[in-house]
Amino acid sequence: KKEAKRVEKKPESVARTQEKPVAVIKETESQPEHDPILDRTEAVVSKLLHLLNLEAQVSAHYGAPGRDERRNINVDIRGNDLSVLIGRRSETLSAFQYVASLIIGKETGQFVQLTVDVEGYRDRREKQLVQMAKRMAEQVAKSGRRQTLEPMPSDERRIIHIALRDNPAATTESTGDDPYRKVTIVPK
Numbered sequence: 001k002k003e004a005k006r007v008e009k010k011p012e013s014v015a016r017t018q019e020k021p022v023a024v025i026k027e028t029e030s031q032p033e034h035d036p037i038l039d040r041t042e043a044v045v046s047k048l049l050h051l052l053n054l055e056a057q058v059s060a061h062y063g064a065p066g067r068d069e070r071r072n073i074n075v076d077i078r079g080n081d082l083s084v085l086i087g088r089r090s091e092t093l094s095a096f097q098y099v100a101s102l103i104i105g106k107e108t109g110q111f112v113q114l115t116v117d118v119e120g121y122r123d124r125r126e127k128q129l130v131q132m133a134k135r136m137a138e139q140v141a142k143s144g145r146r147q148t149l150e151p152m153p154s155d156e157r158r159i160i161h162i163a164l165r166d167n168p169a170a171t172t173e174s175t176g177d178d179p180y181r182k183v184t185i186v187p188k
Helices: 002-009 012-019 021-030 036-051 088-108 121-143 154-164
Strands: 056-065 071-079 113-118 170-175 182-187
Touching: 036 056, 036 071, 036 088, 088 113, 088 121, 113 121, 121 154, 121 170, 121 182, 154 170, 154 182
Parallel strands: 071 113
Antiparallel strands: 056 071, 170 182
16 A cells, blocks of 8 residues: 555656656656656556565656657666566566556557566666677687577567677577577677
8 A cells, every 4th residue: 555655646756857867857848747658657567566466666767769769668666575576587577568568558548668677687687698698609709619599588689689790700690489589699
């Protein structure tokens, strides 16, 4: 019940202005202080967490526009023992993000591109993947033999492809079928 009160009071809007002051300055010129889509996003994610019996703080903010000029909404979830929300290979987090996106899209009447992050997990995972990709590319360059990584979701495969696209010694390709699709690092 504390979470419901928190959503009604909207203390996260204060956190929103403190987290990314540069982006907020740009947004306040064209956006009202209480954006209804961000407020609705925070409310929906908080309600889903409450239904899962998880206590956490939720804050939403706009990210950089995507390829089609739509604004991505980033949702940060902070709390204790939220590893259950991430799940194995972040499958639970991806499913949670998908469901939240559908609900918000239905309630607002427009497509909402949502990215949900728990305690900075996505940033940490991206750094791990980039380090692993570079290390494997070095091994491929030394040995001259291709290396195949473990199966991973499309967003993680994309990180590896981007990390190695300018590598002079190796290139990448995806092989296999979902959910067992893998990245193979091939020498040039």
